[in-house]
Each structure stands twice: as structure tokens, then as C-alpha cells.
Amino acid sequence: MHDATAHILILDDDADVACAAQLLLRRRYGKVATLTDPARLSRYLQQSAPDVVLLDLNFTPGRIDGGEGLALLDLLRVQPQPPFVIALTAYADVPLAVEALKRGACDFITKPWDNARLVAAVDAALARRAVRSAASDACTALMGDSPAMRSVKAMIASVGPTDANVMVLGENGVGKELVARAIHASSRRADGICLAVDMGALPESTFESELFGHRKGSFTDAKSDRAGRFQAASGGTLFLDEIGNMALAAQAKLLTVLERREVTPVGADRPEAINVRIVSATNLDEVKLFDPAVFRPDLLFRLNTIVIRIPPLRERREDIPGLLRHYLDVYERQYQRPARTLEASARELLVQYAWPGNVRALRHACERAVILGAGAEYGLADFGLPGMDAGVSGPVGMAGQAHSANTALADGSGDGSATPPRIVSDDLTLSALERDAIAAALAASNGNISHTARLLGVSRAALYRKLGKHGI
Numbered sequence: 481m482h483d484a485t486a487h488i489l490i491l492d493d494d495a496d497v498a499c500a501a502q503l504l505l506r507r508r509y510g511k512v513a514t515l516t517d518p519a520r521l522s523r524y525l526q527q528s529a530p531d532v533v534l535l536d537l538n539f540t541p542g543r544i545d546g547g548e549g550l551a552l553l554d555l556l557r558v559q560p561q562p563p564f565v566i567a568l569t570a571y572a573d574v575p576l577a578v579e580a581l582k583r584g585a586c587d588f589i590t591k592p593w594d595n596a597r598l599v600a601a602v603d604a605a606l607a608r609r610a611v612r613s614a615a616s617d618a619c620t621a622l623m624g625d626s627p628a629m630r631s632v633k634a635m636i637a638s639v640g641p642t643d644a645n646v647m648v649l650g651e652n653g654v655g656k657e658l659v660a661r662a663i664h665a666s667s668r669r670a671d672g673i674c675l676a677v678d679m680g681a682l683p684e685s686t687f688e689s690e691l692f693g694h695r696k697g698s699f700t701d702a703k704s705d706r707a708g709r710f711q712a713a714s715g716g717t718l719f720l721d722e723i724g725n726m727a728l729a730a731q732a733k734l735l736t737v738l739e740r741r742e743v744t745p746v747g748a749d750r751p752e753a754i755n756v757r758i759v760s761a762t763n764l765d766e767v768k769l770f771d772p773a774v775f776r777p778d779l780l781f782r783l784n785t786i787v788i789r790i791p792p793l794r795e796r797r798e799d800i801p802g803l804l805r806h807y808l809d810v811y812e813r814q815y816q817r818p819a820r821t822l823e824a825s826a827r828e829l830l831v832q833y834a835w836p837g838n839v840r841a842l843r844h845a846c847e848r849a850v851i852l853g854a855g856a857e858y859g860l861a862d863f864g865l866p867g868m869d870a871g872v873s874g875p876v877g878m879a880g881q882a883h884s885a886n887t888a889l890a891d892g893s894g895d896g897s898a899t900p901p902r903i904v905s906d907d908l909t910l911s912a913l914e915r916d917a918i919a920a921a922l923a924a925s926n927g928n929i930s931h932t933a934r935l936l937g938v939s940r941a942a943l944y945r946k947l948g949k950h951g952i
């Protein structure tokens with residue numbers, strides 16, 4: 481996928497390796513820089529904030545303990561806007577890769593890499609970067625004191641310490657990943673890693689190798705042994721996101737692993753025991769989830785020992801004022817803007833809004849208000865919500881109904897009908913057309929972000945950025 485706004489930094493002392501990665505990646509991403517001298521990293525970070533860093537773990541010739549790379553990882557992690565880091569290692573060294581993951585890397589790649597795998601890893605990192613800012617989200621508290629959120633928090637507190645598999649259900653942007661991470665943090669595995677895998681984005685051809693690992697030579701591109709996600713998350717939690725997007729064949733493979741509690745890496749002749757707690761999530765509604773043509777019931781019963789349902793924001797409006805204030809504060813600090821209050825009338829309308837993109841959309845809207853708001857107080861127009869501009873036909877989503885074309889289109893919580901509604905807009909600016917195209921694609925995919933991105937031919941990361949830009 482192409483993402484012209486993405487900024488990637490490759491940090492590797494081997495100029496040939498750095499150059500090869502640059503050639504591969506710059507066809508896809510806007511800015512791809514290389515550094516071969518780790519001593520120059522600090523200076524680079526003073527002037528630029530890369531979205532993703534490909535970080536070699538060994539610099540000094542002969543040194544293979546990864547200590548140098550791990551120190552650089554620590555430096556990257558404390559940046560004001562920490563990039564997502566993909567660790568590069570020339571050795572099939574699972575303990576080192578796991579150490580890098582524990583210290584905050586989001587993924588690891590073994591050199592020499594498979595090009596498709598490297599691009600997929602960068603795409604996945606960009607998607608995660610777009611969804612949330614790395615530093616703040618790692619410790620973002622689950623906000624909300626509504627009865628619904630109180631019961632979600634109580635569930636987390638009681639199931640966290642058990643090793644039971646948990647399935648988190650809810651529309652896009654309601655906080656499923658945040659809940660998964662809170663479960664991990666309150667579990668006995670909290671010292672281990674919580675590794676997220678977007679199951680909908682795993683190509684069928686590399687599904688097994690990605691999840692279960694492979695042995696060198698097991699297929700053309702398997703140039704070295706590789707640990708899969710199950711091995712990398714050992715001792716911790718594996719967060720299987722977007723499980724509703726898995727093909728039935730992939731579901732069968734996952735089921736076998738969960739039943740046997742062991743994986744067989746591609747090309748290996750013996751299985752390996754696994755030690756992971758599984759938390760899964762989907763935005764599929766439960767009617768679809770219980771449809772055997774969509775999801776295997778036997779896999780469902782393995783995954784949903786405990787189910788946590790997170791209601792959409794429009795069904796827990798009490799949480800909205802607190803979330804608004806929280807994210808306005810977060811972005812005032814981030815952009816070093818003065819603290820401002822929210823006009824009372826704006827607050828009232830924002831509480832009534834349908835919030836089709838849930839908390840993620842609210843967060844984006846707050847960021848926009850902090851950046852663009854010019855008045856003494858934040859007004860409704862600063863939040864840039866479709867159909868909510870002051871003076872325009874009136875707020876959408878009153879009493880939970882989504883009346884505006886945009887809101888209705890963007891709301892993935894509908895009745896599941898996949899017929900794309902026609903969009904009739906008088907506004908023919910490129911931006912308005914883009915917004916309408918996104919809304920239509922969201923509607924056609926029932927709010928499913930991965931499907932929408934595929935329909936529009938952009939990466940999930942690019943789609944999330946556009947959702948934020950348009951306040952969808």
C-alpha cells in the first residue's frame with residue numbers, strides 16, 4: 481500500500497542493507513531516510529519525528545548481543561512522539577527479538593528479509609501508529625464512569641488474573657485494544673509482552689509462517705529460521721485483533737493450535753508447546769459471529785470463554801464530557817497550546833452527537849479542535865464533525881439516531897445491509913468527495929476498517945489518518 485505521508489527511518493550500519501531497504505520502501509512511503517552511524521540518531525530525532533524506525537540491533541562488528549540496538553530502542557522510546565520500532569537482527573535469535581519486543585519494539589524481522597514481509601511489517605506499524613500515539617497509549621487509562629464502562633472495568637479486574645481466553649466485542653474505535661491491554665496489565669503475565677496481531681491483514685499465503693514461524697529453507701523465501709507470533713508472545717498475551725476477518729481456512733488452522741496448545745513451525749517436524757493467553761476482538765455483530773458460514777462455532781467457543789462487550793459511545797453518553805476534557809488536555813500538552821474551556825452549548829451538542837467512529841473519532845476531533853481552534857473557548861465548529869457545523873441543519877445523532885447522510889454512512893452499527901447508499905452532495909471539492917467516498921466504503925463494509933481500506937485501495941494507516949482528517 482502507498483502512504484505518501486509516512487516517514488520511515490532505517491538505522492543499520494551496513495550501508496548496502498540500509499540502501500536495499502530504502503530502495504524497497506521508498507516506492508511505497510513518502511519519506512524513507514537511512515542512518516548508518518547510530519551516534520547520529522539523537523541529532524536526527526531533534527529535527528525529525530519518524531513514524532517507523534527499522535532498527536538494527538548489532539552495530540559493532542562481531543557483537544551479536546543486541547545491547548547497542550536495545551540502548552537505541554530506549555532512546556527512541558522516550559521521544560516526545562515515539563516511533564514504532566521494527567527490530568532487525570541478522571541472527572535468528574528469538575530471545576533477543578523477544579527482549580526488543582519487551583522493550584517496546586512492535587515487531588522484529590530477521591535479515592536477510594523477505595520483501596513482502598518487511599513491507600507488511602511497516603504497514604502494520606503505520607496502522608498502529610495512526611490508531612494511537614505509542615507512548616501515551618501504552619499507558620492510556622480506560623476512561624469512563626458510565627455504568628457500562630464500570631461493568632467493563634469490573635470484568636477486566638475479575639478475568640485479568642485468570643488465564644481464561646477473552647473475546648472483546650464492539651464497533652470500531654470503542655476501545656477493544658485498550659481493554660485487551662488492560663486485561664494483560666492486570667494478569668499474572670503482565671511482565672511478559674502483549675503482542676497484537678491484525679488477523680484480518682495476514683495474507684493467507686504467509687498465515688502459518690507469521691503465526692507459527694518457519695524453518696530455514698522450508699520455502700523459497702525462508703532464508704533463516706523465524707519465530708512466529710505464538711513463540712514471540714510466549715509467557716505473555718497474544719491479542720488477536722479483527723478475528724472476524726479471518727478466512728475459514730485460517731480459522732481451522734488457528735483452532736487446531738488452540739486445541740492442542742502447540743504449534744508446528746512451517747518446515748519443522750516437531751510441534752512446540754505454546755504458553756500464551758489469548759485475547760481476541762472483532763467488530764462483527766453477534767448475529768454474524770454466530771453464523772457458521774462466517775465464523776466456525778468450535779473456534780468461537782475456544783475464544784469466547786469470557787466475552788466483554790463494549791457499547792458504542794452513543795449508548796454511554798455520560799462518558800463523553802470526561803473523554804472530551806481528557807483528550808483536549810492531552811493535545812493541549814502535546815501541541816503546547818494554552819488550556820481552554822469548552823463552550824457549554826458545544827458540550828451539549830457533542831454529547832448528543834452519534835459519534836459513529838466512537839472514541840477514536842472523538843479523539844481525532846479533539847486533536848483538530850486543539851490545533852485549529854482560535855477562540856477563547858472551544859466552539860462546536862472547531863471539532864469539524866460532519867453535519868455539526870454551527871448554523872447547519874442541526875446536530876446529527878440526536879437521541880441515538882443517525883440522520884445525516886455522513887453519519888449514517890459512517891456508522892458501522894447498522895443492520896448489516898451492505899448496500900452502499902448513494903451519496904448526493906452539493907459540495908464537489910476534492911476533500912468533500914474523498915469524505916463521501918470513505919463514508920460510502922465504510923457503509924459498504926459495514927464499518928469494517930480493513931475491508932474499507934481494501935475497497936479504497938489505501939492502507940489502514942492512511943485510512944485512519946483520513947478518518948481523523950474528516951472527523952468521521
Ligand SMILES: Nc1ncnc2c1ncn2[C@@H]1O[C@H](COP(=O)(O)OP(=O)(O)OP(=O)(O)O)[C@@H](O)[C@H]1O
Nearest residue numbers: 611612620622623652653654655656657658839840
Ligand atoms: N475508554 C477509553 N478511554 C480513553 N481512550 C479510549 C477509550 N476507548 C478508546 N480510547 C481511544 O480510542 C482509540 C481507539 O481505541 P482502540 O484502538 O482500543 O479501539 P478498537 O475498538 O480496538 O478499534 P478498532 O476496532 O478500529 O481496531 C485509541 O486512541 C484509544 O486510546
